[in-house]
Amino acid sequence: MELKNIIFILFFILAVSIFSWSCRNLIRYMLVAKKKDDRFNNAGKRLKKVWTVAFVQTKLLRDPKAGILHLLIFWGFVLFLFAIIEVMIQGFYSSFTLEFTGPFYSVVTIIQDIFSVLVITACLYALYRRFVVHIPRLEVDKAGKLDAAFILVLIIFVCVFMLGQNISHVAKHNFTLSEYEVRPISNYLAGIFYSTESNSALSNYEFFWWAHIVVIFGFMNFLPYSKHLHVLTSIPNTYFSNLxxxxxxxxxxxxxxxxxxxxxxxxxxxxxxxxxxxxxxxxxxxxxxxxxxxxxxxxxxxxxxxxxxxxxxxxxxxxxxxxxxxxxxxxxxxxxxxxxxxxxxxxxxxxxxxxxxxxxxxxxxxxxxxxxxxxxxxxxxESQFPANLNNVFKSLETNFTPWAFNLSDRGNWAEGLNIRTMAEDSDTDVLFWVGCAGSYDDRYKKVSRAFAALMQKAEVNFRILGTEEKCNGDTARRLGNEYLSQMMIKENVETLNRYGVKNIVSACPHCFHSLGREYKQFGGDYNVKHHSQFINELIDEGKIQLKDNNAEIKATYHDSCYLGRYNDVYDSPRNSLKSISGLKLTEMERSRSKGFCCGAGGGRMFLEDEEGGRINEERTREALATGADTIASACPFCMTMLNDGVKHFEKTEEVSVKDIAELVLENVN
Ligand code: SF4
Ligand code: SF4
Missing domain, CATH: 1.10.1060 (Fumarate Reductase Iron-sulfur Protein; Chain B, domain 2)
Known part of the structure; x- marks a missing residue:
């Protein structure tokens, strides 16, 4: 063992000890958080997610241009790591090389060579974007800027020293590389910086090797204190993400x-x-x-x-x-x-x-x-919430709906429609969960009637709960009132289980999501469909026959967040619309999983805008830009927000907002 190896080992022990101490502190800080959250199950599924999100980078590929670039950089860095591993092992055994890996060594060396130049260029470009162009998405506070600059400069140093080391390596071996080594850039630069007689290559190699090592250890120990901590934590964070x-x-x-x-x-x-x-x-x-x-x-x-x-x-x-x-x-x-x-x-x-x-x-x-x-x-x-939520919480507590309507009026929308309640006859195939808007809101009561009419035409054996139905609890839950929410959820679960309900259909994405996905936490396990899925199935099964009348409708469809992003229901509403003869569907600029919210979710439906613009107007502007005469929606909150948007732009004469059920019913045979 040479003196160089002994110095390296001491340095290595020091760097790894400081790094371990920093990591231990980070873990201790995490454990300060006391809320229970068990995420140590399902290792197989979690590893699969790490593979798709971290290694295949499916999320970044949502933006194909930037995503492909990022994917290449990521995999380049993975291969880059082998070069760092080689340098580290050389600290213990100076003559170590990964050459024994054969052709793989060719991949490592060429990636190392090309990437060092690309990374230097990318870091310089990143500095330019941050500090000269000032890209808005990247704007952070002063400390964040300093941190970013420091890390980018450190990365540049890592690459410059590595390149310097490789250039000297080529020169010290008289410009002859080993069998599997492929270093085109280092080779070329060695020819510029060294003559064949040069004897400074060996000392330069040692200088760059040590400089490279020092910067790597410095980088490693700066990470736990930097905003680039994600280099260490993003893969564990992906592993522990929600299944x-x-x-x-x-x-x-x-x-x-x-x-x-x-x-x-x-x-x-x-x-x-x-x-x-x-x-x-x-x-x-x-x-x-x-x-x-x-x-x-x-x-x-x-x-x-x-x-x-x-x-x-x-x-x-x-x-x-x-x-x-x-x-x-x-x-x-x-x-x-x-x-x-x-x-x-x-x-x-x-x-x-x-x-x-x-x-x-x-x-x-x-x-x-x-x-x-x-x-x-x-x-x-703390009981600190916007004042107008007082009335919302009070109504939910007394009337089981966020609006000030009586529970006894909940089933009034169905009067004269020959719809039976579960209390009257619980022998049914499916329960129509109407929801608060479908029960009380004048505009959405029309949607409830349209959907009921479609089911009657298709001879679906359905029932409603009438006055036994209560708000699904979503609004209170998203507004942070878990107490009120759980009270309603538990009462609903008790009612549904008492009737032995198995299948539910709802025209409200919030009811659909809560009943289908969140009621399980409280003992309610049901097969829940959204009415857009249900209608689409009825059309596919031929139970709803549409006219062949070339309706000449120019429509655009607005994705409800709780239907789309929350539950991946994108195609059913679109398929129903496309089944209407003569309906031309144009997508908005942001649609499907990139769809832009209407502004009403999370209880915002009941809150005032205290600052900034109005989200529904931004969305309506986008819908109007398609030139559609009909904005199709599948959610009561979205319908209200879009209607307000259309009024704001004074387009009520030219453009109407309609639910999927209404559009289908208008065109049914
Ligand atoms: S949370 Fe952080 S990492 Fe995730 S998208 Fe936002 S800025 Fe990016
Ligand atoms: S409103 Fe903004 S912060 Fe809230 S869920 Fe949507 S994107 Fe996230």
């Missing part, structure tokens, strides 16, 4: 747990370790904020900021908590909380829970869970 079964569902709060002092999350201690890991994993790429409807129309909410604030708060507070500093913490820090001081109330109330952020995030961060947890704290622990 498909519970994807896009809210987790329940155990309201009977008497040990809970705070409901929801006021600070990092009330979050889960996964929510802190989300904070560690944010790359600050801004894709979430770019897709966020609230941010798009100029409101304060930025999903990226929410996640970065969780990380900032963890860094500020967790070290004191793990050191057991219950006293002695400077008063100013002690008095601060994540909610209010880092994340303002208004940001939290501006979220429509549309899931666009979650859908776009390349590292599987779950923004909505954190936002709703913080809303739960505002509502259940």
């Amino acid at each position: 498909d079964e519970i994807r896009n569902t809210l987790k329940s709060v155990n309201l009977e747990d008497e040990s809970l002092e705070v409901y929801g999350a006021a600070d990092i201690e009330q979050l889960s370790w996964k929510q802190i890991l989300d904070g560690y994993s944010c790359t600050e790429c801004g894709r979430c904020t770019d897709a966020c409807p609230a941010s798009t129309v100029g409101k304060s909410l930025s999903p990226r900021k929410i996640i970065v604030d969780i990380r900032r708060r963890t860094r500020d507070k967790a070290p004191h908590l793990v050191n057991g500093e219950t006293s002695g913490i400077p008063t100013s820090r002690d008095e601060k909380t994540l909610v209010h001081d880092y994340i303002t109330d208004i940001e939290l109330w501006e979220c429509t829970t549309c899931m666009a952020c979650v859908k776009e995030c390349p590292v599987m961060i779950e923004h909505v869970d954190s936002i709703v947890d913080m809303r739960r704290n505002l509502v259940l622990t």
Whole structure:
């Protein structure tokens, strides 16, 4: 063993020890978060997700141009790692080389050569975009900018030193590479920098080798303190992300747990370790904020900021908590909380829970869970919520609907339609879950009637619950009132189970999602369809026959978030529309999984816009730009928001907003 190896080993031990200590601290900070969240099950499914999201990069490929570039860079870096492994092992055994891997070594060396130049160019370009062009998506605070600049410069140094090492390596071997080595760029540059008689190659090689090692160790130890921490955490974060079964569902709060002092999350201690890991994993790429409807129309909410604030708060507070500093913490820090001081109330109330952020995030961060947890704290622990929610919560509590209508009037929409309730006759194939809007809202009552008429034409044996139906609980749940929500959910589950209901159809995506996906948490396991799926099946089965009348409708379809992004129902509504003879369907600029929210989800239907523009107007503008005379929707909230948008643009004469059921009924034989 040479002196070089001994020095390297000491240096290696020091660097790895500091790195391990930093990682240990990060894990300890994560464990400050006390909310239970067991994600250690289903290793097979989780590994599959890591493969598709992290290695095949399916999420980044949603934007094909940038996605393919990113995919190439990612795999280049994976191969790049082999070169770093080789250098590390050379620290222990100077003569080590990966040459024994044969042709694979050719791939490693050529990638190493080409990538070092490409990465230097990419980093210089990234510095240019950040500091000269000022790309809005990449704009962050001063500390974030410094961090980004430092990391980019470090990466440039890693590559420059590696290239310098390889150039000297070629020269010191008299410009003759081993059998499997392929280093076209180093070869070329060696010819420029060294003459055949040069004897400085050996000393230069040693200099670059050490410089390369020092920068790699420096980079490794800077990462845990940098916003580039995601390099270490994004794959674990993907592994621990929600499995498909519970994807896009809210987790329940155990309201009977008497040990809970705070409901929801006021600070990092009330979050889960996964929510802190989300904070560690944010790359600050801004894709979430770019897709966020609230941010798009100029409101304060930025999903990226929410996640970065969780990380900032963890860094500020967790070290004191793990050191057991219950006293002695400077008063100013002690008095601060994540909610209010880092994340303002208004940001939290501006979220429509549309899931666009979650859908776009390349590292599987779950923004909505954190936002709703913080809303739960505002509502259940602090009783601090916008004033007009008082009436909404009161109505839900007394009338089981967010509007001030009587429960006794819930079934009035069906009068004279010869529709039986479960109480009258529970021998049925399917329960039509009408929902609050379908029961009380004048416009949406027409949709309930249209859908009922279609089912009657198709001779479907269906029933309604009438006055036994209560709000599905979605609005209260998304607004953070888990107590009220669970009260209604449990009563609904009791009613449904008492009648032995198995199949449910609903014309409301929020009811459809809650009943089908979230009621399982409370003992309600049903086969739930949205009416757009149900109608499409009836058409396919020939139970609904459409006229061959060339209706000449120019339509565009608006994807409801709770139908599309939440439950991947994109084709059924479109297929029903396309079945109408003469209907020409034009897609909006943002559609399907990239669809832009109407602005009403997450309880926003019942909240005022305190700042920024109106989301529904942005969406309606996009719908009108298609030149359609009909905006088709499949959700009561979307219908209200789009109708308001059409009124705002004074287009009510030319453009109508209709539900899928109405359009099909108008064209049925
Ligand atoms: S769920 Fe929608 S509104 Fe809420 S932060 Fe994410 S993108 Fe924005
Ligand atoms: S949360 Fe995800 S999408 Fe948003 S900035 Fe962070 S990494 Fe990007």
